[in-house]
Amino acid sequence: MILRRLIPQLVLSATLLFAQKQKVVKPGFNLFSMEQDVQLGREAAAQIEREMQIVNNPRLTGLIDRIGRKLMAANAADGKNGQFPFTFKVVNDPSINAFALPGGPMFIQTGLIAAADNEGQVAGVMGHEMAHVILRHGTNQASKANLIQLPLAVAGGMVGDNSMLGTLAQLGIGLGANSVLMKFSRNAESDADLLGARLLHAAGYNPVELARFFEKLEAESGKGNALTQFFASHPNPGNRVKNIQADMQFYPRANYQPDAPSADFLAAKAEAKALPAPPKRPQQSGTAPAPQNGGPSPDTAAPRGFRVQRTPLYAMAYPEDWQSQLAQDQVSLTLAAADGLVRGQNGQNDVGHGVLVAINQVRSQNLDQETDALVRGLLQGNPGVRQTGNAQRIRVSGQAALLTPLEGRSGLKRGEKEIIRVLTVMHSRGLFHAVLVAPESRWRIAEGEYDEMIRSIRF
Numbered sequence: 094m095i096l097r098r099l100i101p102q103l104v105l106s107a108t109l110l111f112a113q114k115q116k117v118v119k120p121g122f123n124l125f126s127m128e129q130d131v132q133l134g135r136e137a138a139a140q141i142e143r144e145m146q147i148v149n150n151p152r153l154t155g156l157i158d159r160i161g162r163k164l165m166a167a168n169a170a171d172g173k174n175g176q177f178p179f180t181f182k183v184v185n186d187p188s189i190n191a192f193a194l195p196g197g198p199m200f201i202q203t204g205l206i207a208a209a210d211n212e213g214q215v216a217g218v219m220g221h222e223m224a225h226v227i228l229r230h231g232t233n234q235a236s237k238a239n240l241i242q243l244p245l246a247v248a249g250g251m252v253g254d255n256s257m258l259g260t261l262a263q264l265g266i267g268l269g270a271n272s273v274l275m276k277f278s279r280n281a282e283s284d285a286d287l288l289g290a291r292l293l294h295a296a297g298y299n300p301v302e303l304a305r306f307f308e309k310l311e312a313e314s315g316k317g318n319a320l321t322q323f324f325a326s327h328p329n330p331g332n333r334v335k336n337i338q339a340d341m342q343f344y345p346r347a348n349y350q351p352d353a354p355s356a357d358f359l360a361a362k363a364e365a366k367a368l369p370a371p372p373k374r375p376q377q378s379g380t381a382p383a384p385q386n387g388g389p390s391p392d393t394a395a396p397r398g399f400r401v402q403r404t405p406l407y408a409m410a411y412p413e414d415w416q417s418q419l420a421q422d423q424v425s426l427t428l429a430a431a432d433g434l435v436r437g438q439n440g441q442n443d444v445g446h447g448v449l450v451a452i453n454q455v456r457s458q459n460l461d462q463e464t465d466a467l468v469r470g471l472l473q474g475n476p477g478v479r480q481t482g483n484a485q486r487i488r489v490s491g492q493a494a495l496l497t498p499l500e501g502r503s504g505l506k507r508g509e510k511e512i513i514r515v516l517t518v519m520h521s522r523g524l525f526h527a528v529l530v531a532p533e534s535r536w537r538i539a540e541g542e543y544d545e546m547i548r549s550i551r552f
């Protein structure tokens with residue numbers, strides 16, 4: 094009985110709560126600067142423009158420029174979020190898709206314009222894409238996924254003339270539809286819907302068009318329409334129309350553009366449909382480039398109880414009951430004890446007992462200087478970590494190497510210290526580095542294993 098009386102009250106208070114508070118949408122944790130977002134986007138856009146056919150039809154470019162300018166003005170007038178130098182290009186591709194790169198370059202495929210019912214629906218997708226850029230979802234996800242390796246890269250590779258794209262490729266981060274930069278989480282999708290709807294409202298478009306169009310596409314892809322590529326990188330967060338309508342109660346009253354398509358829009362849509370098919374596209378730019386001059390893998394013999402991980406650029410032994418994961422780029426390597434991977438604060442995988450290996454681009458061949466930059470980056474990116482002594486000079490694969498001692502808080506053993514050693518050696522491809530980590534209580538055993546692993550490294 095009591096239960097029955099309680100339920101309506103609960104529902105009522107939930108409704109009140111809902112009605113009182115508009116969700117705050119803002120960028121999350123990020124190791125990149127806004128300038129780095131822009132640089133990364135520019136490099137990636139240049140690559141995409143080489144691979145896709147950009148359309149210069151004035152009706153089509155006119156349409157998306159007009160929409161893009163209105164949305165940018167809406168973001169500037171709101172002033173709560175960062176401003177990015179957006180660019181808008183039409184791609185001759187019949188699949189229904191659009192995508193935006195970090196820092197602002199946006200691409201809208203002709204198939205998407207052909208599938209929309211009115212200008213508001215194209216604006217809906219563009220507002221949603223713009224929101225991903227403003228909320229920095231791509232680099233936020235990359236930051237979370239590569240928490241230890243990225244600061245190393247930011248310090249060691251992403252400065253001067255080095256390409257951001259190349260540096261990320263070394264960490265196994267590419268531009269494909271499944272890349273951490275391009276494939277969004279459902280939370281990111283809801284946030285992009287909300288900020289997108291707010292931009293649409295401020296630009297004079299009915300925010301519901303955004304959700305309506307996505308639901309229409311969703312229905313199409315349910316019917317097996319292979320042209321609806323959009324959802325491969327923008328998973329449906331569910332309840333899109335409801336969520337946007339709930340947000341709209343906080344917007345001031347407005348008269349939106351009518352649902353009926355304008356003559357301008359219909360003319361652009363007809364052009365999009367009439368374009369001749371694009372030439373066959375070269376291979377998708379999804380995978381990181383394979384190392385050049387790979388040659389035969391370097392060899393090393395496994396000590397007793399160890400096995401060897403061979404890569405085109407180096408080989409290294411690790412305890413045989415550990416797990417080994419070589420990234421797409423065939424360079425970055427994670428070696429972890431059976432229970433050595435831990436869920437980090439941001440949901441990413443961290444190594445609590447194991448070794449992370451990578452090779453960074455460098456500016457010089459000076460081991461001390463490059464090691465210094467790398468360690469500085471690591472300390473900046475991981476505030477709980479500090480250096481505990483001077484680097485020790487050792488030899489690895491017959492070459493001068495440095496072993497720098499750090500310590501932090503263990504993610505594996507709560508309340509325990511974490512011992513960290515950063516091994517650095519100059520390699521023909523850059524600065525080879527291995528970050529060796531273990532909780533303090535395991536260090537006595539781990540140290541012996543790590544000595545063995547360091548001794549086994551061959552280039």
Ligand SMILES: [Zn+2]
Binds near residue numbers: 281285
């Ligand atoms: Zn999205």
